[in-house]
Amino acid sequence: MTNDRYYNRRWVISGIVIAVAAVFIIRLFYLQVIDQSTVRKADSNALVRQTVYPSRGLLYDRNNNLLVFNQPVYDIMMVLRETGNDFDTLAFCRALAIEPEEFIKRMDDMRNPHKNRGFSRYTPQVFMSLLSKEDVSMLQEQLYRFPGVSIRKRTLRDYTYNAAPHILGSVGEVNQRDLDNDPYYSLGDYSGRDGIEKQYEHLLRGEKGVEVLMRDARGRLQGSYHEGELDRPAHSGTDLTLTLDIRLQMLAEELLRDKMGSVVAIEPRTGEVLALVSAPAWNPKDLVGRPRSKNYNALMKDPHKPLMNRALQAQYPPGSTFKLIQALVGLQTGTLRPGTLYPCSGPASTPIKCTHHHGSPVDLEGAIEQSCNPYFWQAFRDILQQEGYGEDNRHFHECYDTWRNDVLSFGFGNRFQSDIREQSAGSIPSSKFFDKIYGKKGWRAITIRSLSIGQGEILVTPLQLANEAACIANGGWYIVPHLARLDSAQRIAAGFDESLYNRRYTKVDSVHFGIVREGMARVMTAGTGRHYSVPELDMCGKTGTVQNPHGKDHAIFIGFAPKDDPQIAVAAVVENAGFGATWACPIASLMIEQYLTDTIARPELRARIRDAVLITH
Amino acid sequence: MNNRNSIRSGIDWTTIALFLVLALFGWINIYGAGYTFEQTSMFSFSNRAGKQFVWLMTALLLGFIVLLIDEKTYEVLGYWLYGGMILLLLATPLLAHNIKGSMSWITLGPLSLQPAEFAKSFTAIAIAKYMGRYDYRVRTWRDLTVPFALIILPMLIIMIWQRETGSALVFASFLLLFYRQGMTGKILLYGVIAAVAAVLVLRFSLIPESWLDAVLQPHQKVRIQVLLGLKDDPAGAGYNVAQSLIAIGSGRFFGKGFLQGTQTKLRFVPEQDTDFIFCTVGEEWGFVGSAAVILIYMFFILRLIMIAERQRDMFSQVYAYAVVGIFLFHLTINVGMVLGLLPVIGIPLPFFSYGGSSLLGFTLLLFILLRMDAARVNKLH
Numbered sequence: 001m002t003n004d005r006y007y008n009r010r011w012v013i014s015g016i017v018i019a020v021a022a023v024f025i026i027r028l029f030y031l032q033v034i035d036q037s038t039v040r041k042a043d044s045n046a047l048v049r050q051t052v053y054p055s056r057g058l059l060y061d062r063n064n065n066l067l068v069f070n071q072p073v074y075d076i077m078m079v080l081r082e083t084g085n086d087f088d089t090l091a092f093c094r095a096l097a098i099e100p101e102e103f104i105k106r107m108d109d110m111r112n113p114h115k116n117r118g119f120s121r122y123t124p125q126v127f128m129s130l131l132s133k134e135d136v137s138m139l140q141e142q143l144y145r146f147p148g149v150s151i152r153k154r155t156l157r158d159y160t161y162n163a164a165p166h167i168l169g170s171v172g173e174v175n176q177r178d179l180d181n182d183p184y185y186s187l188g189d190y191s192g193r194d195g196i197e198k199q200y201e202h203l204l205r206g207e208k209g210v211e212v213l214m215r216d217a218r219g220r221l222q223g224s225y226h227e228g229e230l231d232r233p234a235h236s237g238t239d240l241t242l243t244l245d246i247r248l249q250m251l252a253e254e255l256l257r258d259k260m261g262s263v264v265a266i267e268p269r270t271g272e273v274l275a276l277v278s279a280p281a282w283n284p285k286d287l288v289g290r291p292r293s294k295n296y297n298a299l300m301k302d303p304h305k306p307l308m309n310r311a312l313q314a315q316y317p318p319g320s321t322f323k324l325i326q327a328l329v330g331l332q333t334g335t336l337r338p339g340t341l342y343p344c345s346g347p348a349s350t351p352i353k354c355t356h357h358h359g360s361p362v363d364l365e366g367a368i369e370q371s372c373n374p375y376f377w378q379a380f381r382d383i384l385q386q387e388g389y390g391e392d393n394r395h396f397h398e399c400y401d402t403w404r405n406d407v408l409s410f411g412f413g414n415r416f417q418s419d420i421r422e423q424s425a426g427s428i429p430s431s432k433f434f435d436k437i438y439g440k441k442g443w444r445a446i447t448i449r450s451l452s453i454g455q456g457e458i459l460v461t462p463l464q465l466a467n468e469a470a471c472i473a474n475g476g477w478y479i480v481p482h483l484a485r486l487d488s489a490q491r492i493a494a495g496f497d498e499s500l501y502n503r504r505y506t507k508v509d510s511v512h513f514g515i516v517r518e519g520m521a522r523v524m525t526a527g528t529g530r531h532y533s534v535p536e537l538d539m540c541g542k543t544g545t546v547q548n549p550h551g552k553d554h555a556i557f558i559g560f561a562p563k564d565d566p567q568i569a570v571a572a573v574v575e576n577a578g579f580g581a582t583w584a585c586p587i588a589s590l591m592i593e594q595y596l597t598d599t600i601a602r603p604e605l606r607a608r609i610r611d612a613v614l615i616t617h
Numbered sequence: 618m619n620n621r622n623s624i625r626s627g628i629d630w631t632t633i634a635l636f637l638v639l640a641l642f643g644w645i646n647i648y649g650a651g652y653t654f655e656q657t658s659m660f661s662f663s664n665r666a667g668k669q670f671v672w673l674m675t676a677l678l679l680g681f682i683v684l685l686i687d688e689k690t691y692e693v694l695g696y697w698l699y700g701g702m703i704l705l706l707l708a709t710p711l712l713a714h715n716i717k718g719s720m721s722w723i724t725l726g727p728l729s730l731q732p733a734e735f736a737k738s739f740t741a742i743a744i745a746k747y748m749g750r751y752d753y754r755v756r757t758w759r760d761l762t763v764p765f766a767l768i769i770l771p772m773l774i775i776m777i778w779q780r781e782t783g784s785a786l787v788f789a790s791f792l793l794l795f796y797r798q799g800m801t802g803k804i805l806l807y808g809v810i811a812a813v814a815a816v817l818v819l820r821f822s823l824i825p826e827s828w829l830d831a832v833l834q835p836h837q838k839v840r841i842q843v844l845l846g847l848k849d850d851p852a853g854a855g856y857n858v859a860q861s862l863i864a865i866g867s868g869r870f871f872g873k874g875f876l877q878g879t880q881t882k883l884r885f886v887p888e889q890d891t892d893f894i895f896c897t898v899g900e901e902w903g904f905v906g907s908a909a910v911i912l913i914y915m916f917f918i919l920r921l922i923m924i925a926e927r928q929r930d931m932f933s934q935v936y937a938y939a940v941v942g943i944f945l946f947h948l949t950i951n952v953g954m955v956l957g958l959l960p961v962i963g964i965p966l967p968f969f970s971y972g973g974s975s976l977l978g979f980t981l982l983l984f985i986l987l988r989m990d991a992a993r994v995n996k997l998h
Binding site: 018041 | 793796797798799802860862863864865866867868869870879880883885899903904907908911912914915918919922925926938941945948949952953956958
């Protein structure tokens with residue numbers, strides 16, 4: 001060629017070509033082999049993981065009555081970007097049976113960033129929510145006419161009975177803490193907020209499924225990805241059977257109407273809670289769906305504190321019902337014998353006067369029947385001062401601690417480790433507690449004499465009182481009170497040890513219980529409970545009246561029946577009601593009758609208790 | 618007849634084979650890019666793959682016809698063809714519809730053609746005719762005045778009159794042939810240095826934005842800023858490139874498989890069957906497929922250099938280097954853009970991008986060279 005002078009430039013040009021190719025291949029190697037981030041980005045571009053919500057487990061009572069179930073509700077969703085300009089507003093209004101004015105208002109609300117903070121034209125927005133199947137059926141048929149409109153199905157809790165709101169608890173939207181603590185949840189999910197719904201959340205919620213769909217660049221769904229290869233079906237939640245007897249529960253709620261108080265009924269043999277009522281209460285349906293937060297706030301502000309579960313959280317001195325424990329601990333200690341006689345001077349007794357009139361001296365059975373304060377003061381004193389007074393009383397602290405441990409063994413002073421949430425512990429004060437107040441040598445039996453009759457520094461919950469009745473019914477043991485009947489798989493899933501339902505023995509031997517039971521039987525035949533006994537049911541009981549520094553005394557009753565084969569143990573507390581014999585005893589008596597005979601033969605009594613208004617306004 | 622036989626025996630079948638491999642693979646990827654998981658036939662005219670198939674057949678026919686036309690025709694009619702082309706470019710905006718701000722498309726019934734795609738061939742012929750004179754040498758800058766003028770005229774018309782920056786910039790590729798013919802190499806070096814300097818200056822904001830505003834269209838300014846990392850804007854101007862990188866990267870080593878690319882199928886990458894067609898290759902055929910395509914292009918262009926070097930007359934050699942420059946420029950700018958290395962400049966990837974004009978334009982360009990090459994054996998030593 002003529003210009004061979006530049007011949008070598010062919011190599012430069014070839015070099016450029018090879019260099020360009022090399023740069024591209026290196027770049028491709030970086031993008032496609034080294035950089036790992038693109039796969040995730042591509043997936044988040046093109047794949048939509050749609051959650052498939054499982055249906056929440058149902059709740060039944062012990063007789064297989066359905067208590068809590070799921071109700072489908074529907075939300076109308078709208079993607080404004082897709083609805084377009086030729087959206088047939090009138091036809092849409094007709095399909096939903098709403099007025100055009102309402103349509104305009106709802107559209108304005110939806111677009112208003114103050115009312116709808118997550119507003120976007122590109123994502124589905126809620127146009128109307130919580131509609132019934134009937135409300136949406138017409139729109140469903142015509143959905144093809146309305147681009148950008150979709151119907152989202154959700155489920156809400158629904159309740160067969162207006163009962164047991166404290167126990168059942170409620171379901172609500174998860175909060176930030178739930179989201180942080182449990183990766184299972186995502187924003188807008190629902191979970192159990194309290195009660196059984198919260199306690200058994202992991203069993204009830206089931207397992208969410210996922211459907212992997214493809215989405216194009218405009219956000220339109222394009223069907224399932226790889227024929228559903230990555231999909232995971234949802235697993236429904238576990239249905240649970242509760243230990244409650246819903247009819248007994250409802251009877252108790254009826255009897256506590258217009259009162260403040262609580263009732264707990266336990267099957268002594270199993271620890272199963274048959275009824276657990278706190279009054280005042282609310283309709284469980286009030287805390288479902290849209291009105292939930294409004295109603296919840298109203299309950300929070302109510303001065304009668306309906307949200308507090310008095311059966312678990314209220315703490316009272318046990319009053320005379322504690323005399324049974326004094327008797328049992330005295331028998332176990334040996335300072336008290338069935339035949340032990342103590343004198344009683346009636347209202348003239350010191351240091352504690354008697355509120356009843358009976359003969360003197362009195363024996364243990366008679367003392368229980370007559371609820372004799374001086375008897376149990378003397379019995380308490382003899383437990384604590386076994387070695388006498390003054391200088392001889394060197395082991396006073398040990399005696400008190402032994403007494404206290406015996407009392408604690410009935411389930412007092414601690415929370416039961418079971419599926420019953422948010423219990424108060426109650427309190428049986430330790431010797432250190434009194435040391436702090438009076439100094440190590442500054443207190444003796446006489447100092448803490450109020451404890452002998454269940455007043456003073458002792459605090460118990462109604463649940464603990466019911467358990468006390470169960471202990472006496474069983475003759476020295478109890479099984480922790482609980483609310484759900486779980487099979488072994490459910491028990492493991494709920495995180496409970498097998499030993500949960502083992503018998504817990506009190507420190508009082510079973511031989512000592514017979515005489516206490518006899519005393520309790522006499523309470524119902526000749527003592528404070530005699531007006532409310534049903535003789536053929538063989539009821540045992542003990543009334544109590546708790547001094548209330550803030551107002552009228554609280555009425556307390558514990559009991560069980562039948563005496564020789566106890567099926568039900570009950571504790572009832574009616575606040576500010578006065579004598580236990582007058583208000584708490586009939587409530588417990590009616591419940592025992594209902595549970596054992598399946599009917600109430602005393603309708604006037606039922607009506608009188610039901611219609612009494614004892615709530616203070 | 619003797620002449621025709623020697624033409625047939627002189628045809629460079631290697632180049633034709635590489636051309637066919639690229640064009641067929643390109644067509645398969647156009648089908649892939651347009652596929653929407655609701656399969657229609659590759660030959661259905663309702664989709665772009667079907668249309669591209671027609672264009673491909675037309676291109677093969679065009680190539681065959683070009684091989685039959687005596688190469689001396691171009692040398693004789695060189696300036697006339699160039700003049701006619703300039704007139705057509707001038708007339709285009711008067712006949713054109715505005716397509717995305719561009720006035721470069723002429724619509725004839727069902728067909729849309731872009732005359733600018735053919736202008737490259739005729740400019741190359743005119744330059745080859747001028748520089749192919751037996752007494753022509755590149756000694757001083759003045760010797761390059763006319764060739765530069767021949768380039769700048771269509772460039773200006775396309776850029777200003779038709780508002781097609783990409784197609785206009787392609788004319789810069791003729792610098793490669795000037796270099797081969799003796800233009801000082803420093804200008805290429807300076808060009809690279811200037812480009813790097815511009816990048817650095819812009820990157821470190823050494824010049825005020827108002828200067829950029831004066832020189833560039835707003836969208837061009839943003840594109841350059843995004844490329845230089847001055848602006849992080851994945852949903853805006855950087856969207857195309859960001860999505861392009863995601864699509865290619867997610868293909869990994871072996872690709873997702875033919876028709877399995879989610880990013881391209883679901884339209885995350887804009888212009889995926891035209892300027893961004895290489896994304897589909899990257900996503901569905903992976904590193905293996907896309908590196909193979911780059912290598913085939915490399916061999917194709919190296920083959921063109923070899924052909925250029927074996928020409929026995931200046932006219933053919935100059936023309937051949939024009940072809941080399943144009944293919945190299947298109948490959949570099951297009952793939953560089955898709956790989957996020959260069960600014961977004963809309964020019965097609967030869968034989969791959971959907972569109973009749975570019976396919977026919979490249980076919981014309983290539984087959985004129987193949988005819989010249991086939992006829993070289995008849996030339997005097």
